Each structure stands twice: as C-alpha cells, then as structure tokens.
Amino acid sequence: MSDVRLRYPIVVNYLSIIVKVLLLAIASMIIARKLNTFEYSVWGILLSLSMLYITPIALWRFWSIRYIRRGVEEAYTTALALTIGWIVVIIFLHLGVSKFYGILLGGEAEQLLMLGIVYVAVFILYSFELSVISVVFPEYVGYSNILYSVLRFILIVLLVYVVRLGFLGVLLASVFNVIVVTAFIWIKLSKKIAFRKPRFDLVKKWLKMFPIPILSVLGQNIRSLDRLVVPMFSNSELPVAYLTINYAITQPLKMNQSVLSSLYARLLKDYDRSRARRDVEETIKLVSLPLIFISATLIVLGKPILSLMNPKYVDAFPVLIVMVLTVLMNSYFQVYFNSIKAIDTIDLQENVRYGDLFKSNLFQTICANFARSLLGIIIAMTLLLSYKGDMVFYALAFPLGYAIVLPILLSWIYLKSKKLIGAGFPYKEVVKMVLASIPAILYYYYSGAHTIMVYSFFSDAPILIVHVIVGVILYGVTLLVLSDWTRSLLKASLNVLRKSFNK
DSSP, X not given: OOSSOSHHXXXXXXXXXXXXXXXXXXXXXXXXXXXXXXXXXXXXXXXXXXXXXXXXXXXXXXXXXXXHHTTOTHHHHHHHHHHXXXXXXXXXXXXXHHHHHHHHHOHHHHHHHHHTHXXXXXXXXXXXXXXXXXXXXXXXXXXXXXXXHHHHHHHHIIIIIISOOTHHHHHHHHHHHHHHHHHHHHHHHHTTSOOOOOOXXXXXXXXXXXXXXXXXXHHHHHHTOHHHHHHHHHOSSHHHHHHHHHHXXXXXXXXXXXXXXXXXXXXXXXXXXXXXXXHHHHHHHHHHHHHHHHHHXXXXXXXXXXXXXXXXXXXXXXXXHHHHHHHHHHHHHHHHXXXXXXXXXXXXXXXOOHHHHHXXXXXXXXXXXXXXXXXXXXXXXXXXXXXXXOHHHHHXXXXXXXXXXXXXXXXXXXXXXXXXXXXXXXXXXXXHHHHHXXXXXXXXXXXXXXXXXXXXHHHHHHHHHHHHHHHHHHHHHHHHHHOHHHHHHHHHHHHHHHHHHHO
C-alpha cells in the first residue's frame, strides 16, 4: 500500500488554496492598480521569462523526482548540483535578454528586467525544490502555499500599497518571499532525504533519455512564448498587460496541481490497476469540485472581476472567457496525462534502448503534450499574421490557438488512459457540480452582480465580494444536497481540521 495518501494531502492543499486564492487575489489587485501599464507589462514579461528559464531543468528534474520517489537518494543532490549550475548560466543569459527588450520597449524596460535577475535565480531553485517535495511530502505543497501567500500578501501591502515602491516593491516582495519558502521546503526535505555525493552515472542515464524531457521542455517553452512574442506584433505593451491580468485572474483554476502531485506520487511507487482507476476518477472529482464553480463565476462576473483588478482592463473580457475554457480543458488533460506518466517504468530499465523508449506510453503522452503546444502556437501565429491593429485580438491569439487544439488532444489522452488504467470520467458527480452552480449563476444575474464596475476598491469591491460569497454558499449547499461524495469529502476535511487543532 502506498505511503502517500490521496485525500489527506488533497484536503490540506485545498484548504491552503482557499487561503492562497484570497490573499493572492488581493495582492494581484494591488499590483495591477499600483503599477502603471508599462511596469505591469514588464512584470508580466519577467514572469514569462522566469517560466521560460526553468523549463530546461526538466532535463534532469523530470527523471530525478521519479528516482527520489522510488528511493534513489543520490538523485536529489545530483539534480540539485545541475540546477545550481544552470542558475549560473541563466544569470549571464538574462543580461542579453534584458538588452533585447530594452531595444524593443525602451531603455527603462532593460533596467527593470536587469533588476529581476535575483528573482530569476531564486525562482529556479524554488521551482526545483517544490517539485521534489511534491512527491516526497505532497501535503507540504499546501503548507508552502499558505506560507507563500500570507508572506507575499503582507510584503505586497507593505512595499507596494503603503510604501509605494512600485515595480521595485513587487520585485523585493517576490524575491524575499521565494527565498523564505524555498528555505522552508529545504528544511523539511533535509529531514527525509540524505545528502549523498552526486552520481555522474545518473546524469549520464538521464541525459541518455533526453528525448522525453526535451519534448516536455519544448512544450512548456512554447506555451510561455505568448507575452514574449505578442509585443513583436503589436509594438505595444497593452496586449501583454491584458494577458498578464487574465493569467492572474485564472490562477485559482490552476489549483489542480496540488491534487496532481498526490496522484503522481502514489502511482509512481506503487501501481495497482484497480486502485489507480479509483484514484484517477477520485482526482477528477476533486479537480472538478472548485473548477466548475470558479469557471462559472469567472465567466459570469468576468467584467466586474477585471474592473476589480483595474477598470482599464475590462476590454480584455473576451480573453478571459477563452482562457477559462482553455484552463478548464487543460485541467482534465493533466489528470490523465500525469497518471499515464506515473505508471510507465521505462526509466527503471538498466540499459534503455531508444527503440523501447520511443514505443513507451511515457514518450507517446509527452509527444501528445508537445503536439498541442506546437499546433496551438501555429494557429496563434497564423491569427497574428492575418489580422492586425486590435489590441484585444493580439492578446486573444495564443489562448484561442490552444483552445482550438485541446479538445482533440483531451479526447485522445482520455481514451489512452481508459485503455491503460481503465479510468473513465465520473460524469454523474461532475453533472451534479454543474447543476449546483446554476443557482449561483442565476443569483449573479438577477442580483445585478454581473453589471458591477469596481472603480473605488473600498466602496465597490466589498459589494462584489459579498455577491461571490453568496454564490459560494449557494453552490456549496446545493452540492451537499445533491452529492453523497461531497458530503463524504466534507467530513474528511473536518476530520483533518480537528486533528490539526488537537495536535
């Protein structure tokens, strides 16, 4: 039986996500309102660059967390040494990238991006440590989220809202926050993982199996290109701001990562087909529980929520709708994708032949993930080249490209998972969640919540927040009436809280 439980870390992580979503939403709103459009766009570019920079570490991170989970202790120090070496390379690379965007957007952009070099370095290390703890102690992803969100909220309020340091305040808050959370994760890992001498033979084996992580890297790189490519077509920072604001708003939809870490860790070490089927279907339910309601709320209250961030970004509402649908489909894609990745054991073979590697289910699913990225960007670039002049359309091109491709790939990976694991889709529970969201949607419309514009935060935002709280209550109560499974999950959550307080 696996030593990683499914529901416990998921309950912990969901509770942490509630805290994270609330605090990060307020922090994101402060950033969007206190930074001018230029600074906000540069911040969005820095975030995209950071995501781009971390993708090459997947060459060893992809394999190292699988080996760590399976008990190969040297895998951690080997991957850590490679990560630190990559950080050194990135520091020099970032200097050149900053100069490029300085030429594209002006000298001030170069200066601001150069300041972000420290954030880039610590973010890469944080990303590696977080991926390790997600398979060793999945519940600590939740604890890390709480620390991250609380600390970032305090620092953003202090440095950006009170002291009014602008871009510098956001940067300082982010750097200090990531350093503290990384240290917290490292301390916990040090109690479980012995620090052994790095093994060169592991590096050699990981690099030999490079086709799988390199395709994963390329897929992630492609999906991080939108905010970097769009300015080259628009010659304006506004579409980047539109993308950045919508990424911030749709962040709550991406909470499924905490759920996936528990599923991935369980299936990596102890695979049993019947249990795996139950775990995958349970994960789909857990992913859907907040996802259905949040998606409905973001679509119906999209304009009020955009105005909450900053009224000047309300025009980006079409981008928000497409992003919500894309993230919704991607969330289900990721469940099946990660389950197939976890059960494949091709990497355990002593001498892996490329023929076997290319025939493996692991390689096939990675190829499918890469294909959706490649096809998505081809569609996006076609749209950008075919129509010019509209800033909302520039921002819409990439989300629309991925939205067109995802239904095809989602269907394929669902059938693949059905064949390998036997996992279906829990339509009965998901339909109940859709039905439970209807009272909230009707309330939003009949109460006029969908027409609210937040021009003054302190006078308008509380009204919008009250409407959302009523929507949450309506959804929760209706779902508890309709679903036995939800009532069972609520009891489990209350037990977790009771045990935590009794310690």
